[in-house]
Amino acid sequence: MLPAYIRFMLEVRGLTVSYRRESKVLNRVDLTVGEGEKVAVVGPNGSGKSTLIRAALGLAPIVEGSVRVFGSDVKLVRGETRVSTNLPEVYRLLNCPAAELMEVFAGLRGVDTSDYLSLVEYFGLQEILDKRVYEMSSGQAKMFGNIMALGSKPKLILLDEPFENVDQSRRIKLANTLAGFGEEVVMVTHEFDLLRKFQDWKLYFMIEGTLYGAFSVKDLDELYISRGERPGSILTVKTSFGTLTITRGEGDVALKNATSINKLIEEVA
């Protein structure tokens, strides 16, 4: 239980992120994650989803706005072991095999190495233990990040495309693990097909650096996306490739039929 004065595990207000002055990767994004909430952010490649995760961790240049993690400004956060992520680059502290990295991070996070190793066994990934991160396939590196994030026993977990390049059997295992995860989650993905596993999660769309929502994953079966403006729309998004409208009950393309938002947008636009 958190102190009463902390309303949100993660509080993002008016967040603007820019790597170069002339272009904004995130544009005035607002997002809050309260106790027990789980959030999925879907968007096409290059929409700023990963940058949102990096900014939430304090690893991206924040130009405007603020990010608060458990009530503290992310720029000032130190020693906060309740947060974890699957970004593989954050685990490249040393040039050593995964098994050794797990030992080091177990010590730094205050967990037991067996917390990571039991996940390695569950996902059948013993072959990564002797490999350095750069020696892993992209799917293995992604799963290594997922294991490091989950095994750290966090209160808030920030996941960047956790299913990307992961083989089918492990995707299902991972989806089941995340669905049963008892704490707060923010997951960004461009894949729709596994989202139905997370019926009680909030759903946001991120397009060209702007966040739209909140919906519920439960709504996916009723939502449609159409090109141009439509009467009765619940969301109208103006993009560089035209106006998109999200409607309930009817429209050009049903979200339930889409496997990935990339394909969905290609189909509509």
Next chain:
Amino acid sequence: MLFTHYSKTLLTNRALWGWGVLFMVFWLIIGGFVESTGLPKGNHMVALSYTASWYGLINLFSLSSLAISIAFSLIYSTHSLAYSFRYTRLKPSSYLVNLVASSLIMGVILSVLMLVSTYAIFSYKLGAGVAPANPALTLPIAALSGVFMYAFATLLVLILINSLGLKNQSFVSFIPLLLGYVFGFLQLFLSLPSLVIYASPLSAIQDLLYYAYSGQPVPSVLSNPSSQTLRTPYLTVSLVAWTLVLLVADSIMLRKIKPRSIEEARQI
């Protein structure tokens, strides 16, 4: 855990053994067999002073190689460090302490190897009289020098990461070695003002190692034992002060480390 890992990595780093030891032994052979041809024969003090000056110089270069090897590993860990300081129990100061301890151990090992190599090579050519006068004293000096060189190289790398950008990496990586060569050779042959020598930590390293090896007061021109002598306490204070200042600066800059992509280091 970090200390064990870093020490193991350093001890098994082939490039470090190649550049920090074998390449330096090559220079010692040049100093012992080629450069020594002009030395007056039968003058024990000149031979000892000459050997001690080479020991100080080569040790300085060897420690520079070590410092660069360790400090530059930082540019591969910027995301990880920025994350770890926020979301693990790792503190910038404890990270520094772990690395300093590893560099200290490796610095002492390199220094002992240079001491043995210097004596083996120079005594073969100049006779047994060039044995180190105070070999035990070389150890704390080498340890302090290892810490200084690490703190110095780390500061340069952190300036690179936090301000200049990784594109300047290749230039910055040469600075410790370049300054080592400049100050090392300057004091070997030229009469520098005492204030410059006392203010230069690189000169202090070379001079203190000279002092430990020869057991003689340090001449302001190392190749000329009869030149004005320097005060070793001043040299020690200078080196300790520089080391402390740099470690504090490292710790402050490490707190603000910016996540950088290693791709930024590409020149073309």
